[in-house]
Amino acid sequence: MTADVLRVHDLLVYYDTPVGAVTAVNHISFSLKAGERLGLAGESGSGKSTLALSILRLLKPPGRIAAGEVWLDSDNLMTLSAEEMRQVRLAQVALIPQGSMNSLNPVMRIKEQIADALQDHGVQLSRRQVAKRAHELLQWVGLRPEVANMFPHELSGGMKQRACIAIAMSLRPKVIIADEPTSALDVVVQKQVMETLARIQRDLQAAVLLVGHDMGLMAQFVDRLGVMYAGQLLEVSPVRDIFTQPLHPYTQMLIASLPSLAQKGTFQGIPGLPPALRALPSGCVFHPRCPHAVERCQSEAPLFREVRPHAWAACHLL
Amino acid sequence: MTTLLEAQHVTKIFSSGLLDRHSTVALEDFSLAIDSERPSITAVVGESGSGKTTLARLLLGLVAPTRGEVLYKEQDLQTMSHAAWHAFRRDVQVIFQDPYEVYNPFYRVDHVLTTPVAKFKLATSRAAARTLIAEVLQAVGLRPEETLGRFPHQLSGGQRQRVMVARALLVRPRLIVADEPVSMVDASLRATILGTLRTMHLERGISMIYITHDLATAYQISDNIVVLYRGAVVEAGDVELVVKQPQHPYTQLLMSSIPLASAERTWTTETDIGASGLQAPGSAGCKFADRCPRATSLCLQAAPPLFHTDRYRAVACYLYQSAPALAVAEMGKAFTAPARL
Numbered sequence: 151m152t153a154d155v156l157r158v159h160d161l162l163v164y165y166d167t168p169v170g171a172v173t174a175v176n177h178i179s180f181s182l183k184a185g186e187r188l189g190l191a192g193e194s195g196s197g198k199s200t201l202a203l204s205i206l207r208l209l210k211p212p213g214r215i216a217a218g219e220v221w222l223d224s225d226n227l228m229t230l231s232a233e234e235m236r237q238v239r240l241a242q243v244a245l246i247p248q249g250s251m252n253s254l255n256p257v258m259r260i261k262e263q264i265a266d267a268l269q270d271h272g273v274q275l276s277r278r279q280v281a282k283r284a285h286e287l288l289q290w291v292g293l294r295p296e297v298a299n300m301f302p303h304e305l306s307g308g309m310k311q312r313a314c315i316a317i318a319m320s321l322r323p324k325v326i327i328a329d330e331p332t333s334a335l336d337v338v339v340q341k342q343v344m345e346t347l348a349r350i351q352r353d354l355q356a357a358v359l360l361v362g363h364d365m366g367l368m369a370q371f372v373d374r375l376g377v378m379y380a381g382q383l384l385e386v387s388p389v390r391d392i393f394t395q396p397l398h399p400y401t402q403m404l405i406a407s408l409p410s411l412a413q414k415g416t417f418q419g420i421p422g423l424p425p426a427l428r429a430l431p432s433g434c435v436f437h438p439r440c441p442h443a444v445e446r447c448q449s450e451a452p453l454f455r456e457v458r459p460h461a462w463a464a465c466h467l468l
Numbered sequence: 469m470t471t472l473l474e475a476q477h478v479t480k481i482f483s484s485g486l487l488d489r490h491s492t493v494a495l496e497d498f499s500l501a502i503d504s505e506r507p508s509i510t511a512v513v514g515e516s517g518s519g520k521t522t523l524a525r526l527l528l529g530l531v532a533p534t535r536g537e538v539l540y541k542e543q544d545l546q547t548m549s550h551a552a553w554h555a556f557r558r559d560v561q562v563i564f565q566d567p568y569e570v571y572n573p574f575y576r577v578d579h580v581l582t583t584p585v586a587k588f589k590l591a592t593s594r595a596a597a598r599t600l601i602a603e604v605l606q607a608v609g610l611r612p613e614e615t616l617g618r619f620p621h622q623l624s625g626g627q628r629q630r631v632m633v634a635r636a637l638l639v640r641p642r643l644i645v646a647d648e649p650v651s652m653v654d655a656s657l658r659a660t661i662l663g664t665l666r667t668m669h670l671e672r673g674i675s676m677i678y679i680t681h682d683l684a685t686a687y688q689i690s691d692n693i694v695v696l697y698r699g700a701v702v703e704a705g706d707v708e709l710v711v712k713q714p715q716h717p718y719t720q721l722l723m724s725s726i727p728l729a730s731a732e733r734t735w736t737t738e739t740d741i742g743a744s745g746l747q748a749p750g751s752a753g754c755k756f757a758d759r760c761p762r763a764t765s766l767c768l769q770a771a772p773p774l775f776h777t778d779r780y781r782a783v784a785c786y787l788y789q790s791a792p793a794l795a796v797a798e799m800g801k802a803f804t805a806p807a808r809l
Binding site: 193194336337338340341344345363364365366367368369370371389390393394403404405407408409410411412414415416417418419420421423 | 685726
């Protein structure tokens with residue numbers, strides 16, 4: 151059995167607002183093994199992007215990590231100095247952020263941007279070596295070598311996203327955190343980019359944390375899927391189980407809300423709205439919208455526990 | 469058949485540059501007619517750059533076609549009278565993609581609902597107006613007492629988009645042009661909003677042109693579908709046929725690329741990024757030829773017409789040239805009759 155490469159333990163993240171602290175990530179724990187792909191799905195405001203940024207300690211104020219540990223192998227990232235943390239990023243944990251293709255510098259050639267990342271992490275290369283490395287990386291992500299000499303505006307959205315993946319992978323990270331990496335791309339290009347990411351991840355035997363709202367993308371890409379709601383993790387199960395035998399009522403309703411391409415008239419919305427994070431309901435966060443809620447759900451928060459082998463959920467009814 | 473709204477051989481070309489003018493064909497020779505007697509839901513599907521938003525803007529009269537015309541009850545939108553425009557704005561409503569940008573942040577959300585009531589003299593008294601507004605809000609699943617009197621930023625994205633649907637319903641339109649109405653809304657609310665639109669179609673007989681990049685929601689809501697690629701129709705007809713057994717190589721590529729939200733893994737192999745090797749066509753040939761795995765030299769010579777391959781489907785591809793060809797304006801012949809309750 152492979153050891154966990156990333157362990158998030160009891161992470162608690164607040165956003166400070168004029169009316170008090172708002173809990174964006176509410177005591178979340180999970181772990182990732184080498185070579186594994188874990189998805190974190192949730193609707194807007196569920197805290198999934200905040201969680202991804204918190205792991206890398208890239209959260210900006212008013213966001214604030216209040217408690218918790220993030221272990222990368224035997225290092226607790228929360229106790230590293232700022233400079234140590236900077237060296238961990240890219241070299242060991244790489245981030246492919248949302249809309250990352252817009253993060254390329256418009257006035258630098260792609261190869262200069264690749265070199266920039268390498269040099270910043272202490273890799274000293276001659277100009278010829280940089281060119282060689284850039285070619286290898288671009289080829290790896292399925293781009294022609296000529297792209298190295300191009301500027302971002304000369305590339306299509308899919309090509310820019312691949313270039314970003316090339317930069318993110320340049321130091322062979324152990325963990326790849328991808329936050330909605332294809333949200334701005336068309337489906338055909340999205341499939342190609344995700345396939346490229348999958349191949350590279352297999353080559354590196356890296357762990358992937360894919361954050362997003364597209365359940366279809368999750369179904370096709372990840373091994374295990376976590377479902378977030380109002381800052382909490384309500385369920386983590388093997389992805390097949392999520393779609394065939396979801397445990398938590400929220401997961402069940404979320405799956406039922408997805409429009410099918412197989413049968414007409416088979417999707418149903420979830421009545422009500424997610425709670426405001428500054429006024430979370432007592433007990434289970436989902437109880438006001440849950441059709442199965444009982445009295446206990448209003449007063450007592452359910453524990454997150456293993457309901458079936460490898461399938462965890464937080465619900466009193468399970 | 470009497471048509472409510474009709475696009476006839478519409479082409480829209482955007483030009484840019486002052487000295488070195490280069491032009492982009494956003495939509496080419498497009499025809500579509502919406503019957504005023506039989507309500508229908510027609511989906512227009514395409515990726516970015518397919519011309520679907522240009523089509524919406526043309527149908528609404530927000531931009532003028534370069535060639536061809538858009539007709540409202542047989543009157544050209546570009547030349548019709550002020551009175552005809554007033555009637556058009558009542559009969560044809562729009563729901564845009566972004567439920568954030570359409571609101572003026574300084575006004576309460578009531579403003580977008582009271583304005584059409586005043587403009588179209590929908591109510592004779594203040595109380596009657598309130599009743600009318602409350603009724604449409606309830607129809608889209610909003611509680612009037614929790615919605616009215618609020619500012620846009622106090623509502624969630626899904627609520628804001630539902631207020632937009634309510635606003636569109638208020639004037640009792642005959643047709644709603646919905647341009648990506650749910651692409652910025654979470655899955656659980658998306659189903660609710662689409663369900664509302666479908667109910668309005670069935671109960672109030674409102675036709676809809678549903679413009680989207682999302683084939684799954686298009687399949688769920690529409691009777692007929694038109695697939696656009698770089699401004700040209702590649703496949704059109706009964707949504708069941710087009711989605712379940714796509715015939716055009718582009719529709720097939722599109723369908724196989726959709727990440728299905730099911731336990732079945734359909735993404736298996738790495739898709740070939742390379743093209744067919746044929747040269748990218750100019751305006752002459754099939755627009756998909758440079759990416760098509762089955763392209764031949766014929767595809768580069770002239771754009772394929774629509775071939776009527778099934779009773780309720782037409783495909784613009786030479787693979788089906790043994791089927792009878794349809795003229796551009798005859799695309800509707802391949803449409804199935806809308807489902808009835």
